[in-house]
Amino acid sequence: MAFLSNLINGLSLGSVFAIIALGYTMVYGIAKMLNFAHGDVIMIGAYVSFVTITSMDVPPLLALLIAMCVCTILGVVIERLAYRPLRSSPSLAVLITAIGVSYLLQNAALLIWSSNTKVYPSIVTFEPLHLFGGALTIRGETIVSICTCIVVMIGLTLFTGKTKTGKAMRAVSENRQAAELMGISVNRTIAVTFAIGSALAAVAGVLYCSMYPVLIPTTGSIPGIKAFTAAVLGGIGSIPGTLVGGLLLGIIEIFGRAYISQDLSDAIVFAVLIIILLVKPNGLLGKKVTEKV
Amino acid sequence: MKKVVAFVLVMVMAAALFVGCSGSGAADSGALKVGFVGPLTGGAAIYGNAAKNGAELAVKEINAKGGIQIEFNPQDDENDAEKSVNAYNNLVDWGMQALVGAVTTTPCVSVSAEAYKDRIFTLTPSASSAKVTEGKDNVYQICFNDPNQGTASAQYISEHFADAKIAVIYNNGDAYSSGIYQTFDAKAKELGLNVVSVSTCTEDTTDFSVQVSAAKDAGADVVFLPIYYTPASLILNYANSVSYAPIFFGVDGMDGILTVEGFDTSLAEGVMLLTPFAADAPDEATQSFVKAYQEAYGETPNQFAADAYDCIYAIYQAFNAAGCKTSDSAEDICDALVAQFNTMRFSGLTGANMTWTDGKVDKAPAAVVIKDGVYVDAG
Numbered sequence: 001m002a003f004l005s006n007l008i009n010g011l012s013l014g015s016v017f018a019i020i021a022l023g024y025t026m027v028y029g030i031a032k033m034l035n036f037a038h039g040d041v042i043m044i045g046a047y048v049s050f051v052t053i054t055s056m057d058v059p060p061l062l063a064l065l066i067a068m069c070v071c072t073i074l075g076v077v078i079e080r081l082a083y084r085p086l087r088s089s090p091s092l093a094v095l096i097t098a099i100g101v102s103y104l105l106q107n108a109a110l111l112i113w114s115s116n117t118k119v120y121p122s123i124v125t126f127e128p129l130h131l132f133g134g135a136l137t138i139r140g141e142t143i144v145s146i147c148t149c150i151v152v153m154i155g156l157t158l159f160t161g162k163t164k165t166g167k168a169m170r171a172v173s174e175n176r177q178a179a180e181l182m183g184i185s186v187n188r189t190i191a192v193t194f195a196i197g198s199a200l201a202a203v204a205g206v207l208y209c210s211m212y213p214v215l216i217p218t219t220g221s222i223p224g225i226k227a228f229t230a231a232v233l234g235g236i237g238s239i240p241g242t243l244v245g246g247l248l249l250g251i252i253e254i255f256g257r258a259y260i261s262q263d264l265s266d267a268i269v270f271a272v273l274i275i276i277l278l279v280k281p282n283g284l285l286g287k288k289v290t291e292k293v
Numbered sequence: 294m295k296k297v298v299a300f301v302l303v304m305v306m307a308a309a310l311f312v313g314c315s316g317s318g319a320a321d322s323g324a325l326k327v328g329f330v331g332p333l334t335g336g337a338a339i340y341g342n343a344a345k346n347g348a349e350l351a352v353k354e355i356n357a358k359g360g361i362q363i364e365f366n367p368q369d370d371e372n373d374a375e376k377s378v379n380a381y382n383n384l385v386d387w388g389m390q391a392l393v394g395a396v397t398t399t400p401c402v403s404v405s406a407e408a409y410k411d412r413i414f415t416l417t418p419s420a421s422s423a424k425v426t427e428g429k430d431n432v433y434q435i436c437f438n439d440p441n442q443g444t445a446s447a448q449y450i451s452e453h454f455a456d457a458k459i460a461v462i463y464n465n466g467d468a469y470s471s472g473i474y475q476t477f478d479a480k481a482k483e484l485g486l487n488v489v490s491v492s493t494c495t496e497d498t499t500d501f502s503v504q505v506s507a508a509k510d511a512g513a514d515v516v517f518l519p520i521y522y523t524p525a526s527l528i529l530n531y532a533n534s535v536s537y538a539p540i541f542f543g544v545d546g547m548d549g550i551l552t553v554e555g556f557d558t559s560l561a562e563g564v565m566l567l568t569p570f571a572a573d574a575p576d577e578a579t580q581s582f583v584k585a586y587q588e589a590y591g592e593t594p595n596q597f598a599a600d601a602y603d604c605i606y607a608i609y610q611a612f613n614a615a616g617c618k619t620s621d622s623a624e625d626i627c628d629a630l631v632a633q634f635n636t637m638r639f640s641g642l643t644g645a646n647m648t649w650t651d652g653k654v655d656k657a658p659a660a661v662v663i664k665d666g667v668y669v670d671a672g
Binding site: 002005006009013050054116117118119120121128130137139140141211212213214215216222253254257258262263266 | 465492493494495497499500502503504506507510522523524526527530534535536553554555556557
């Protein structure tokens with residue numbers, strides 16, 4: 001029963017990683033950049049929903065929507081102001097800018113909300129499930145995060161496969177110049193990508209803080225890094241790969257802690273990453289890209 | 294000239310060794326100059342101001358009694374080691390004869406090193422690291438030091454929950470937490486406590502499902518949490534969501550859990566923590582202190598206020614017992630107070646019959662339990 005309980009906890013943690021990793025993977029796939037400020041957008045989403053829930057008495061679902069709107073705008077603004085001017089710069093410049101934006105967001109949060117710990121009120125209000133006569137307890141947050149993850153994955157796959165904007169995204173991802181020649185607005189497509197990624201960051205922020213209800217200005221950085229790892233593990237740029245990577249990472253982390261060593265759980269996670277990258281350099285489901293010379 | 298001064302000083306110190314302070318006769322005019330170093334602004338200002346207020350209150354009471362007068366000079370260190378030494382130097386220039394401080398550990402390690410060199414008697418209300426007193430014969434703590442908290446917790450648990458199964462969750466990446474755990478573990482073995490599960494976490498741990506499940510599956514009735522209140526709040530939250538309700542037992546790092554913004558205080562119901570002071574303890578000394586403090590500063594005193602209040606009274610008691618005069622030099626007073634502190638017993642708000650060995654206090658551990666969102670004396 002402990003095994004089942006750990007498995008479910010791992011799946012639930014992994015679902016949140018997967019949702020966060022989508023933001024990394026989409027931006028990387030389409031804009032070919034690592035948006036290290038993504039983790040901090042999660043934190044901003046969590047703070048916005050925290051403020052709306054606690055001081056404005058907004059119902060949780062509406063708070064989630066408000067947080068998504070704020071993060072969407074934030075994501076688009078960051079892209080417009082910080083990343084677009086660097087579109088043709090070396091990737092290192094963009095990377096450093098992303099780290100700069102990350103610090104900017106953290107310090108802005110520090111100024112606005114102070115460094116005092118805030119305890120996040122869970123948006124999940126229903127009672128935990130007790131199975132097998134109480135031997136197995138499944139938290140409401142667990143169920144909600146796994147379901148959200150599945151819905152988001154299906155939605156996003158349909159979006160990129162069926163809609164015009166989604167197809168434009170794939171085209172930009174395949175070949176930016178060719179897409180532009182075909183009349184696709186690259187800037188607009190990248191802005192949409194950032195908007196979707198940031199809205200998902202808000203969802204992830206709310207879910208993560210509902211599961212682990214401590215909110216500080218650096219709340220987003222650790223899940224951000226883990227989700228980035230998940231994206232690389234599954235194959236960065238691939239949506240199903242993100243799901244696999246996220247879930248795997250969550251399960252490895254919880255199982256590592258439960259059955260191998262609590263002190264080494266993070267080391268185990270990253271060791272697995274290294275081994276997989278040695279065997280499959282593009283991640284589990286990543287496409288092999290041949291560099292054109 | 295220097296040699297003459299040095300010789301005279303040596304003679305004075307040697308004389309002080311034999312007689313302590315000259316107790317006899319002449320009316321003592323002037324005041325004993327007591328300095329204070331603590332964070333009055335910045336991130337730890339809550340601690341520093343509470344301690345300053347507590348000490349000031351004690352000074353006012355003593356001065357109102359007549360007899361020896363105390364002149365109190367609080368200096369701000371912003372919880373910064375360098376600024377604390379500057380603050381200390383200001384106090385030395387002012388003519389400080391004894392020091393209450395520093396309030397926080399890192400500044401106190403620096404300040405106490407200076408005070409040891411300068412032979413100024415130092416009593417810290419709340420800097421709990423063992424480093425504060427190590428190797429310094431004139432530096433004392435009125436709070437439990439970190440290692441002692443582990444010992445005291447084991448002691449308390451064995452006395453109050455004799456047959457309980459105990460689980461521990463501690464932060465093995467943090468000197469404070471693992472230090473307390475190690476002494477707890479040693480004492481628990483000595484007392485034969487039934488520790489059924491020990492799990493660890495780090496600074497960044499947010500998922501406590503494995504640790505809490507380990508405690509739950511082992512059937513622990515008491516979960517010892519020598520960690521700060523932030524991770525503790527996550528543990529309480531998770532335990533609640535899986536309907537696990539043992540007795541959670543914390544140390545001073547747990548103090549503050551009720552004031553975390555957004556924390557559902559009902560989750561902390563029944564949490565016990567080792568703290569020297571509970572504002573609603575029914576005894577008369579505590580109640581009159583709380584009343585006076587509220588009148589003067591408009592808020593309920595915390596353990597820092599009580600610790601600093603005791604510091605002033607402990608120095609006052611030792612000073613009187615040694616028969617010192619306010620005109621004595623800081624060195625003489627230091628030696629006399631050291632001799633007193635090594636032998637005397639002191640009873641204050643934060644404990645009865647305190648004694649000191651190597652600067653470390655020995656007193657009975659007291660615990661509070663959280664009931665209806667406030668600390669209540671657990672007996």
